[in-house]
């Protein structure tokens with residue numbers, strides 16, 4: 154079976170003329186290429202998703218890992234989800250602060266815990282136990298994001314909360330993969346929306362909303378306005394559309410249409426179905442993405 158890796162860099166409020174988008178597309182291409190190498194070497198879909206998401210989390214342009222948007226108090230709180238389509242096992246973490254690659258912690262939960270979802274201090278303790286590299290939360294803040302925080306807050310004072318409403322969109326990252334054995338996996342990682350309130354968790358770590366993977370249908374990763382996406386459990390919805398006979402592309406489009414009709418929300422989706430067909434849809438200004446089928450060259454867009 155031909156392997157497939159497909160990644161996105163968020164359906165955020167991209168300005169098509171800004172140089173941020175021109176940095177995000179190469180990041181997606183690098184992530185797809187990294188995932189492709191893993192699959193070519195016989196790695197599993199879960200391995201490929203973790204590797205690709207690492208590349209995106211490490212890129213400071215994107216809202217995950219380093220580059221995560223600070224919340225209303227200037228602190229980073231990140232969410233991540235990983236799902237294995239073979240077993241339906243999942244791992245999720247929310248509001249973690251000292252972990253450079255939250256997707257690896259989500260994978261650890263998926264593979265090593267009897268539970269599915271960890272938050273806050275319990276999640277951080279698990280990272281310690283798992284030997285997952287920790288970092289100072291300020292290492293994850295980029296100069297660009299700090300400058301924006303200061304401009305909204307009027308200072309660096311973290312006891313003062315930004316009173317403006319949270320930004321509706323981020324530049325969450327995600328990946329879906331199909332391996333040579335026909336197994337699907339999905340992963341999503343985010344710093345959430347700009348100056349969200351402390352403790353706010355979006356759709357990204359919620360199974361079925363931020364992502365879903367089921368070998369019987371598809372693997373999907375979502376991005377966009379979390380408060381809307383979770384209302385229609387959009388990733389599971391897209392998988393169900395595939396199950397009812399739609400192609401991966403038509404399923405993504407139908408799920409975005411449903412998002413608009415039921416919530417008036419904005420977002421984007423990527424999907425691979427069990428036959429290795431890809432789908433990409435969004436109703437925002439843009440969504441950088443890239444994919445690689447078998448050993449063919451990486452294809453990208455936004």
Ligand code: ASP
Pocket residue numbers: 163164165321322323324325343344345346354355356357375376377378379380
């Ligand atoms: N869905 C993410 C959240 O609401 C943000 C994004 O994907 O842009 O946290």
